[in-house]
Amino acid sequence: MHEAWSNHEVWVYECQNCGRTWDEEFEARHVADGHGGEAVAYEHDGHSCTTPWTDHMCPDCQRARVKAWPAPWRRHRAVPPTRKGDDLELVFRLRRLHAY
Numbered sequence: 001m002h003e004a005w006s007n008h009e010v011w012v013y014e015c016q017n018c019g020r021t022w023d024e025e026f027e028a029r030h031v032a033d034g035h036g037g038e039a040v041a042y043e044h045d046g047h048s049c050t051t052p053w054t055d056h057m058c059p060d061c062q063r064a065r066v067k068a069w070p071a072p073w074r075r076h077r078a079v080p081p082t083r084k085g086d087d088l089e090l091v092f093r094l095r096r097l098h099a100y
């Protein structure tokens, strides 16, 4: 059985063509691959999407010259809207890893 957990991420974008900036919110779903590794799948508005730093287009000038970086200072939602039970799952996981 694979374990999965998710966290909320905010990414900031800046168009290198017209200078517009904006941000987008993602859910990063982490899935253990069963071999000690981890795969991450991103969701945006409930739909799976490519990674936040690729394939972005400026909403103003429609150019793809967009710079992206994660915005840790914008984590206004400290607790992501996860399903009930996810937090408990995380606690169990950390205990198994002897994280605390």
Ligand SMILES: [Zn+2]
Binding pocket: 015, 016, 017, 018, 019, 020, 058, 059, 060, 061, 062, 063
């Ligand atoms: Zn632009």
